[in-house]
Amino acid sequence: MKRLILIGVFLLGICSISYAEPLKLGEVLEKFPLKQGVAWSLEDSKLNYLSTIEVANWKGICLEAGYAGEAENTRHKAVAVISYPIVKLSDFGVTLPILNLVELNLGIYGGYGQINLGEGMGEGNNEWDYGLSVSLISIKW
Numbered sequence: 001m002k003r004l005i006l007i008g009v010f011l012l013g014i015c016s017i018s019y020a021e022p023l024k025l026g027e028v029l030e031k032f033p034l035k036q037g038v039a040w041s042l043e044d045s046k047l048n049y050l051s052t053i054e055v056a057n058w059k060g061i062c063l064e065a066g067y068a069g070e071a072e073n074t075r076h077k078a079v080a081v082i083s084y085p086i087v088k089l090s091d092f093g094v095t096l097p098i099l100n101l102v103e104l105n106l107g108i109y110g111g112y113g114q115i116n117l118g119e120g121m122g123e124g125n126n127e128w129d130y131g132l133s134v135s136l137i138s139i140k141w
Helices: 002-017 025-030
Strands: 034-041 046-058 061-068 077-088 102-113 127-139
Touching (some): 077 127
Antiparallel strands (some): 034 127, 061 077
């Protein structure tokens, strides 16, 4: 019984001196800029809304992951985008509150729409989509 009490006191003592740094959501979001734009589907020949986060960046070439809007043949889509920045208004000295967020990134995307697993993998589900993308606004928290 004495051993059990000593082990309990020892564990409580360890817990009281341990320290965990608080997680700040703003610091996490700073690492992943949110990009808003449009995508032209070569599968549907339709213009879709595009929202992505930048996952990786190498020598200006960005890998992004996100969502593309609904179209007739390819519904809501999970997409991956490879893009390259063409123009950033902030590089030209624009400091207006909304215009300094404008970035023109050209890219290509591919993804799947109407994703279903298991018994829902029938016809009309898991539709492949691809096309060209233009990101217009980059929001950095």
